Amino acid sequence: QKEVEQNSGPLSVPEGAIASLNCTYSDRGSQSFFWYRQYSGKSPELIMFIYSNGDKEDGRFTAQLNKASQYVSLLIRDSQPSDSATYLCAVKASGTYKYIFGTGTRLKVLA
Amino acid sequence: DTGVSQDPRHKITKRGQNVTFRCDPISEHNRLYWYRQTLGQGPEFLTYFQNEAQLEKSRLLSDRFSAERPKGSFSTLEIQRTEQGDSAMYLCASSHSRGHEQYFGPGTRLTVT
Secondary structure, eight states: OOOEEEOOOOEEEETTSOEEEEEEESOTTOOEEEEEEEOTTSOOEEEEEEOSSEEEEETTEEEEEETTTTEEEEEESSOOGGGOEEEEEEEEOTTSSOEEEOOOEEEEEEO | OOOOEEEOSEEEEOTTOOEEEEEEOOTTOOEEEEEEEOTTSOOEEEEEEETTEEEEEOTTOOTTEEEEOTTSSOEEEEEOSOOGGGOEEEEEEEEOTTOOOOEEOOOEEEEEO
């Protein structure tokens, strides 16, 4: 059973702080990793993807991947109340076309 | 370029009825996925199309579920003899063959009474 694990939260951070979201996965052969933001009642929105070990930055977002330790993280700098949402980690499973999603971490940014 | 669209956005049906949902992917995307999401869970993979070919189907998908993508463009997902446990958000996503990034539509929320 290929799994993706996330802490469900809620993770509460003050406005302007850095929010750190973590995800671990079980499929050692996975090569593609994604972070989605989902507001309540809406569909997931792709915010970051990463395929290589290391860091990838896009604006206030940084994705970090460590394949040896099988974890991927998302940092949100200068957190804003509008960042309050559920963040889903997704992994493309090896040897299939499936994408496995975690249950998401709920982030609350306090004004 | 418009994103992925889904129709209807909401569907309320009585147990035992059949329902059909439609998904229109981003125009140049040849890969299309269907997912189901229930409250507090991440999206759960249902099936995958590459062009018109259905290449993978979840073992969780009972034989009451069927999906088609006849001309490699839009796709339909049909649920026959709906049950209350089918109540969920049904999400469609598409991606280009050049990358693995998936983009989701707004979803169809199904309520089975």
